[in-house]
Amino acid sequence: MKARYFSPLLLAGAAVAVVTLPSHRTTSLPNNAIPNKFIFEVASVSEIPRDLQGRSPHEAVYDSLRKRGVGFTVDREFNHEGLFVGASVTLDNADDVKTLVSDPKIQALRPVISIPSPKDQLKKLEIVKSRSDPHVPADTESTHILTGVDKLHAKGVLGKGIKIGIIDTGTDYTHPSLGGGFGPGFKVAGGFDFVGDAYDGSNTPVPDNDPLDQCNGHGTHVAGIIGANPGNEFNISGVAYESTIFSYRLFGCSGSVSDDIIVEALLRGVSDGMNILTMSLGGADGWTESSSSVVSSRISATGRIVTIAAGNDGAFGSWYSSSPGNGINSLSVASIENTVIPLQNATVSGDVTHDPITYFATFPLPINDTRPVYATSNDTTVVDDACDPLPDSTPDLSKFIVVIRRGTCTFVQKLQNAADKGMTAALIYDNGNGFAAITVDNFTATLIQADDGAFLVEQFAAGKEVLLTFPQSGADTQFPSDVGGLVSTFTSYGPTNDMFFKPAIAAPGGNIISTFPVPLGSFAVLSGTSMATPFMAGVSALLFGVKGTSPAVGIAARDLFQTTAQKVPSSKTDGDPLQTLTQQGAGLVDAFHALNTHIIVSPGQFVLNDTANFKPLQTFTVKNTGRTSKSFKLSHVPAGTATTVTAGDIFAADGPVPLTTQYASVKFSESSFTVRPGQTQKLTAHFTAPKGVDATTFPVFSGWIQLTSADEQLQVAYMGLAASLKDKQIVDNTDEFFGLQLPAILDTAGDVQVAPTNYTFNGTDAPTLLFRLAFGTPLILVDLVPSNAKISTTLNRREELDLLPRKSSSSIKTLGNVFEFDYSPRNSDASDAADNGWSEITLTNTFANGTTIPNGSYKLLFRALKVTGSPKNEADFESWLSPVIGVAA
Template identity: 50%
Template sequence: MKFSLTPAWVAAVLSFAVQSSSAYVSLSSIDRNDTGRYMPHSYIVEMASVNGLGGKRAYTGRTVHEEVYHSMRKRGILFDIFNEFDVSEIFVGASMKIESADDVSKVSEIPGVKAVRPVMRIPRPQVFDAFTVSDPTDPRLPATPFSTHVMTGVNKLHAEGIYGEGIKIGIIDSGIDYTHPMLGGAIGKGNKVIGGHDFCGDEYTGQNTPKPDNDPMDSCNGHGTHVAGIIGANPGNKFNISGVAYKASLAGYRVFGCDGSTSDAMIVESMIRAYNDGMDIITLSLGGVDGWSEGTGSVVASRISEQGRVVTIAAGNDGALGSWYTSSPANGLEAISVGSVNNVVIPAQNITVLGVDHAPIPYVNLEPLNVTGDLPIYALTNNTHIEDDACKPLPDSTPDLSGHVVLIRRGSCTFAEKVNHTAHKGAKVFLVYNTDEGALGGIDVTNHTVAMIPAADGRFLVEQFFAGASVKLRFPTDASFNMQDGDMGGLSSPFSSYGPTYDMHFKPAFSAPGGNIVSTLPMAMGEYGVQSGTSMATPFAAGAAALVLQARGKQVARSLRDIFQSTSAGVAATHEKGSPLQTVSQQGAGLIHVDRAVHTSTLVTPAQLMLNDTANFDSFHTITVKNTGSEPVTYQLSHVAAGTALSRQPDNSIFASKGPVELVDAAASVNIVPSSFTVYPGSTRRALLYFRAPKNVDKSRLPIFSGFIKITSPSETLQVTYLGAAGDLKQQTILDNTDSFFGEKLPLMMDMFGGPVKEQSALSNFSMQWIDVPTIVYRMAFGSPMVRIDLCDKDVAVKPTLTKRGWLSWLWPWGDDETDVPTIGSLQELSYVPRNSHLTTKQENGYNGFVFDGKFANMTRVENGEYRILLRALKVTGDPRKSSDYESWLSPVFGVQYSSGL
C-alpha cells in the first residue's frame, strides 16, 4: 500500500478531533505529509575520491561512480540519479532517490562509499524589517552616510583606494538583477556581474522539478540582489550608499525560485560550480537549523575553504530560539559563519500625536507612508503583553476599521498574518508596536500600509485608547527622513543565532553589520530596500574579505578567519554602563574591523579556542604570536571575560532558554604564561594558557562561558576568543517527556483522529488504510547524534528510560551492545538530529513525527499482530554500541489489522 493523504479528507476527519487547551499546539494540527527537514527518499552518496579507488579500476574499466552504481544494482537496490559530483579534492559522489531506508543501509556498506546523508530541505532565507523604497527626492543623509563602513573601518580602506579590485565573488542565492544600474546594468565579461548559473528556475519551490539555465537573473525574489548590492553596489546613487567591495567581480548562482525552499544537494552543486569557476570568495546567505558539523553542505564548504578559497555563510536568524541552534552549511569546520550586529543608525520618520501630550513617535522607513489626514486610533486589546494579537481572525463584533490607525502588538505570528486578519475588518493603516526586547525595524507587507513603532509608544497609545482619550495621529507627508541612533545600534542583532554546535565547535566565527541595511532590489521590486538578517551580515563579510585579499594577497585566504577574529572587537550585551560583553556563542569573536585586518603586523594563531564541556575539559592551550613588522614589539597578555549564557531555562527545565539568552557574571579563570614578552621582527613567541571553568554557576542551566585573551602592544590590540560549556553534554536530557507543547505527555502515539493512544485494556487497532495509521510524535530537548525507531513485540522485555515515573536511566536491562535490544525490525534511523524549537509546525522544527504505514525500513510489510514501537535517542558524546548511552521510550500496545484485500 502506498501511504498518502487527501487534504480534504484529512481536514474532514481531523475536524472531529479533541482540541487541546488554547495554551498548547493542537495534535490535530499535525500535518502527517510534512517531511520536515528532509526531502523524501533523497540522499547524497559520498564516494571515495580518485585517489581512494585509483580512477578507473584496471580490472573493470569503470569509474568510481560506475563502480558504486554497479554494486548497487547487484544488491537489487532501486535508485534514480539526480546529479553527480566529481571534484576529487572537494567532493565525489551523487545525489539520488532511494525509496527504501533499508537500501540506504546497504549502500553505506558498499566498498567505495564513504557516507550516505539525507538531503536536507533549506528554507528560503528569512529577513526581518524588510521594506522597499522608491525615488525619495530629498533624503537628508547623516554626516556619516556609510554608517556600516564607519563601524568596521571599510571607509578607511576605501580612502586608500582598496575596493576589492581583481577579486571574484560567487553569490549563491536567488540570483542577481544585473540590469540594475548600481550593479552594472549587464552581465558577462567586462561587467560587474561576470556570469553565473540558474540551477532551479522561477517556478522551483523545493517540491517540484528544477528547470536550470545559464541566466542567474533575479526578478521575483530579491534576496540575492540585496546581497549583491551590499557587496558591490556602485557609489553615486540617490541613497548615497556603496558596496563594501564595489570593484570586485560578481557571479550569481541561483538556488531559489520565486518562492519556496531549496535543498542542500542543489547548494552543494552550486558551491562546486562556483569553485570550478574560480571564485576567490563564495558567499551563502542561507541555511537551515542543523546543530552539527556533519551535513553535506557543511562538509563541502569546509573542504572548499581548505583549498584556499574563502567561504562566508550566514549563521542563521534564530536568535529568539536560544542556544545550541546553529545552521548548516555554516557549521562547516573551516567555513566562516557570520553573525549580525545592528547598524548604528536607522532611517526614521516621525508621527505627530494629537489630542494628548506625547513626543513624536518614530517609525523606520526611508520614505513617509502614504497616509493623509488626522486619523483616530483603534486598539484590538488592552493587554499589551499578549503575543498572538491578531494572529487569528478578528471576532464578528469588531467594528469597521477603515477610518482608523489600528494598533497591533508584535509577536507569535507573521506581520502579514496580523495585518491580513485586521484588513478583513476594513483596516487600511496599521502600526505594529514592538516588544521590549525586539529591534525597531521596517515592515513590508504587500498591498498594505504598515509600520513598526517602539514598544513604549505602542503601550501609551493603547492605554489612551482604552482610557477614552481622543487621540489622532498625523503622518509626515514630505519625502525626507531623519537618521536616528538605533536603540540596539552596534549590539548583536536579537535575531542572530546562538551556537555552539553539539560537537562543541565555534559558531559563529564573528559578526558584521546585518541589522537595518539599505541595498539594491530588483528593478521590478522597487530598486532599493532595507532588510535585516545574518543574510545581510554575510555579504558584508564577503566584501570585507575581498578588501583583505586585494591588499594582502590571495595567499592569506586560508588564514583569513584567524585574521578577522584576532582583529575583531568584542560587542557589549547592552548599552548600559557596566554591561558585560555579549556571549561569544552569539557574537563570535565580535564585530570585524576590516582596516585592522588589512594593516595588522601581528599574526595570532589559533584565534579561537574550544574548551569543550567540563566532562571532557580541554584546559591547556598554546597560542603563537608572530611579529611581521620591522621593529621589536612588546606584548601584554590579559583575560577579558564575556557574559556567561544560561542556555537552559531555570527550575531544572529540560528546555533551551529563549533569546535573548540570560547572561550572568560567572567567568572562567585563566593563567597566562608568560603574560608579557618581546617579539623581534620575523620571529614568534608562544604563550601557555591554563583555563578553569567557572564554579559559581548553576550547572542545571548548562552555562556557556566565554571570553577573550587580549594581546596588546603600543600600537595594536588583538585577541584570541574562547568558549566552553560548564556542564556534561552527555547528561543533558534529549527527549521531551513533558506536556508543555501539545498538552499531552510526550513522546506519544497518535491515532487517525489526532488523539493520543493510551495504554489501556481496549486495544487500538489500525487498518493501515488511508489515515488509519499510527503516528509517533516526539520532540528533542537537545540534539542527538542518532535517533532510531524500531518495531518490537507487544511483550518485549525492556524498560525504557522514559517512563510514567520520569527519567530512570538505571532501569536498563539490556547488555552493553545495542544489538541485544530485542526488536523485530527497523522503521527509521536519523543521524545528527538538532533540538526542536518552540514554534508550532514540523517545518519550523517544532516537533518530529514518524508515520508508521505498515512497512519496515526495507519496505517489507509488517504482518497482522500486536506490537510496540521503540524510540531511542543517543546522548551527545554517547557510544552508539552501548544501550546505556541511549534515552528511550516504548509505545502502548497497538494492533495491525489490515482491511481485507490488502
C-alpha cells in the same frame, strides 16, 4: 569510516501548538530531509579497487546497485577530486537505503535536505524610490564606518581582481549600480541558473546559463552589499565594488532548494575559479554533518574563503546553529545592527510650540489631514492607560490623534478600546521600556518617546489646542539606533551540538540599504544575517586584494578576522556583560585593523569543550611580521555566561538568552612579553571553568585572551561548557506542549493510543509516533520488539512497565529496525510547522530493510543517543517503549 545513514518510513512533520494535537498525516521529514533522496560519496578514482579501473567510481556504484535490484534515478553527479566525488539519487523504494549503506564503494551517505528560501527580518519590505524617502538610513555608509571599510576605501583598497561567487536567488545584473549587464567585462561576469524561475523545491529544476533574477530580489540585495558602484542616488557603495561577481542561482521566485543543488553550486564556483563563495541561506540544524556543510568546510580548507549566514533563529535560543553555516572551516557570520534607524517626524502646531515629534515608523503614517490630540488619561504616570473600556463620556475619537500611555496590557488591547470609541489613529508613548517597534495589528498607530508623549498629554490637560501633522514626504529623521552596534536579536545562537565555535565573526546586517531588482523598486532596506554574510565576503575580497590570493592567506583569514575583531556588548547599559560569543562569534569585524596589523595571532579561537572533555590548557602563538619590536600585556576579558537551558526545565532558554557574570578564570604562562621583528612567541593559557554555576542550565562561558600593546589590541576568543553534554536530556517527556506526556502513539483518528490497538495499514489506518527533542541527538533508533518485552527504559513512567535491571554493556535484542535518523537538531518551541516544533513518524508494516512485518502484536522501542555517548553502550541512550501495536495487514 562509513557514515551513518537515515532510513525513512513514510513521514515526519514539524510544527507545534500548545495543547492542540497535530494532524498526524504529514509528509515532511525530520531536519527537512526529502523522501527517498540521498547523496552518496565514493572513493576517488585512485583509491577504488583495480578491477574497477576504467569505469568511473559513479558507474561502479550504479552497476553494483542495479545488480542488487535497487531502482534509482541519478539527479546529479559530483566529480571534483579532493573535494567531493559522488552523486545524488532518488530511490524508487526508500527501504533500499540499506543497500546503499552496505556498499563498500560508498564512503558516506547522507539524506538530501531542503533549505528554505532566504528571508529578511523586516515585517514589511521597504522599497526606496529616492534619497529623500523616509526609510533610507540616515548615514548610508555607516556600516563602512563601523567596520573600518571606509578607511580602506580611502586608501584605494576596493577588491579589484578578486572573484566572488554569490550562491543565492540570482542577480538583477541590469541594475545600473551592478554594472547594467552580464558577461565578460561586466561587474557580474558570469554564473549559472541551476533551477529556473518556476522552481520551488518540489518540482523539477530547469537550468540555464542566465542567473537573472527579477522576481525574488534577495540575491540582488546581497550583490549590492558586495559590489554596488558608488555614485548612485543613495550614496551607497559595496564593500568590494571593484571585485568581479559570479551569480549562481539556486532558488526560484519562491520556495526552497535541495542541498544537493547547493553542493553542485559550490563545486561549480570552485571550478570557475572563485576566490570567495558566499551563501546567505541555511536552516536550523545544530550539527556539522550536512552535505553542504561538509563541502563548504573542505573548500575553505583549500584556501578559498566561504562565508555563510549564521541564521535568523535567535528567538529560539542556544544550540540552534544553522547549516551549511556549521561547516567547520567556513566563516559563519552573525549580524550587527546598523547605527542609524530611518524614522518619521510629525510636526506640532496649534497653541503650542514644540520640535517635530519622532515616531517609530519607516513609512509615514497614512494621515493626510492635521488633527488635534486627545489623551485617554490626563495622568502621565497612569500604569494601565486604556486597558479598560473607555468611559461613556469619551467623545467620538475618529477625528483625533489619540495619545495613550504604554503599560500593563497589550498595545492591541489599548487600541481596541480606543477604536470602540471611533479611534482611527493613535500614538502610544513609552513608559521607559524602550523606544522600538511595537505590534499594533492593523491599527494605524505606533510608539513615540516618553517625553514627547508627556508633553502632548500635559498640554491637552491644560486645555490648549495641540495639532499634529504627518508629512507624507520629506519628514524622515536621522535617528540614532539605541541598539546600533549590538548583535541583532534575530542572529542564531551556537554553539553546535558537538561544541564547534559558531558563529565565527559578526558584520553589519540590521537595517541595510542595498540594490534590488529594477522591476521591484531598484533599492530596498533589509535585515538579516543574509546581509552580514556578503559584507564579510566583501571584506574577504579586500583582504585578498591586499595580501594576495595564495591558499595560505585564505586559510589564515578566519584567525586574522577573529583576532582583530571588536568586542560587542550585550546592551548599552554600563555594567552589563559583553555579549556571549555563542551569538557574536569573536566580535564585529574590523577590516582596517585586520589588513594593517603586523602581528599574527594563531589560532583565533579556543574550544574548551564540556566538563567531561575539558581542555583547560591552550597554546597560541604571536608572530611579528613588522619592522619594530612590540611589547604586549596579556589579560582576560570575559563575556556574559549564557544560561542556555531554563532553570528547572529541560528546554532551551529563548532568546535573548540570559547572561550571568559567573566567569571563567585564566592563568598565563607570561603576563607580558616582547616580540621582535620576525620572531614568534609561544604562549599558554590555563582555563578554569566558572565556579558555583548551575550545571543543569548548561551554562556556556566565553570571552577573550586580550593582547594589549601601546597602539593596538588583539585577542583570542574562547568558549566552553560548564556542564557535561552527556547529562543533557534529549527527548521531551513532558506534557508542556500538547497537554499529554510525550512521546506518544497517535491512532488513526489522531487520538492518543492508550490501550492495545490493531492497524490494517490500508490507506491511513496506521499508527503515528509523535515526539519532540529538547536537544540534538546523533542517533535516533526506532525498533520493533515483542509485545511482552521487558525492557528497562528511561522515559516511561515506572508504573506502566515491568522493568528489568538495565544492562549497559550489551545492545537490546530487537525484531528489527523500522526507522533511523542521524544528527537530528532539537525541536523549537514555535507554534507553526515551518519552524520545527515537533516530529512525527507514520509507520508502514515493513522494516527499514523492506521486509514485511508479520501480523502480530508488538511495541516500538524509541531510543535517542546522548551527545558524546557511544552507540555501542545502551546506557548512553534515552529510551521509551510504546503501547502495544497490532499489525493486522
